Amino acid sequence: MTTDSTRRSPLVRLRSDGAVDEATLAYARTKVDAVLTRPGLPAVTGEVRIARAAVHHAGHPWSATADVRVGGRQIVAMAEEATGTELVDRLQDRLRRQTDKAAHTWDDGHGTTAPPWRGGALQDGVSR
Template identity: 60%
Template sequence: MTGRDAGARDTAAVVQVRAEGEVGEEALAYARSKIDAVVNRPGLPVVTGEVRIAKAAAHHAEHPWSAVADLRVGRSVVVVHAQEATSQEVTDRLQDRLRRQVERAAHGGNAAHRPVTPPWRGGQPAEAPAGRPDTRSA
């Protein structure tokens, strides 16, 4: 498949937005603005990669618009897919999914969701409540 190159932005994030098939300039501009809003935020590591927006040639397809983002956020790789009925819907869906995945990649996930190893399996013992001495030391 060949696609036309919509170019790269001269910012901290170098993400190319490419079109495959019959994608208009309006759809590309809208996608570019939404992707830039996600990847050019302060506090993110260097983001590189590409986003491909495609429209299926078959008119009978239920979701003819598809988008794939293949990005590198610092040392992590983020791949996001979306399919919708219109170019604006697919771009919005891609932006939502991309924002979540980029946050997870940039900040190493959420520490609150990581399992805690109990003390009897070698984990760190919990601190004693205030006012009561810790009698567990031996």
């Protein structure tokens, strides 16, 4: 069974495979939104998929994959855990770490210019 929860944020889809309960999906939506809707981040689009294995003998039956674009940079984060809340917390940590890197290296006019000895402009706008 695959469900699609796009109620609050149509730019980042939250999908589930298997027997994922609504409480885990709501918790995941809250945590993912907390990371991806922070002020200062460029436009964010993509998909987060949470799956629960049908076999009971699996060591980590919960798995998640996030494939999002922050500005022009693609971020992929994966996690496997024994419970749904542990999974969502681990995924949130990994997404936060990678979105911090993406926001720090965001290149939309926010970068520095090259120094004059590397072909950049001088103070008056003329390069040599």
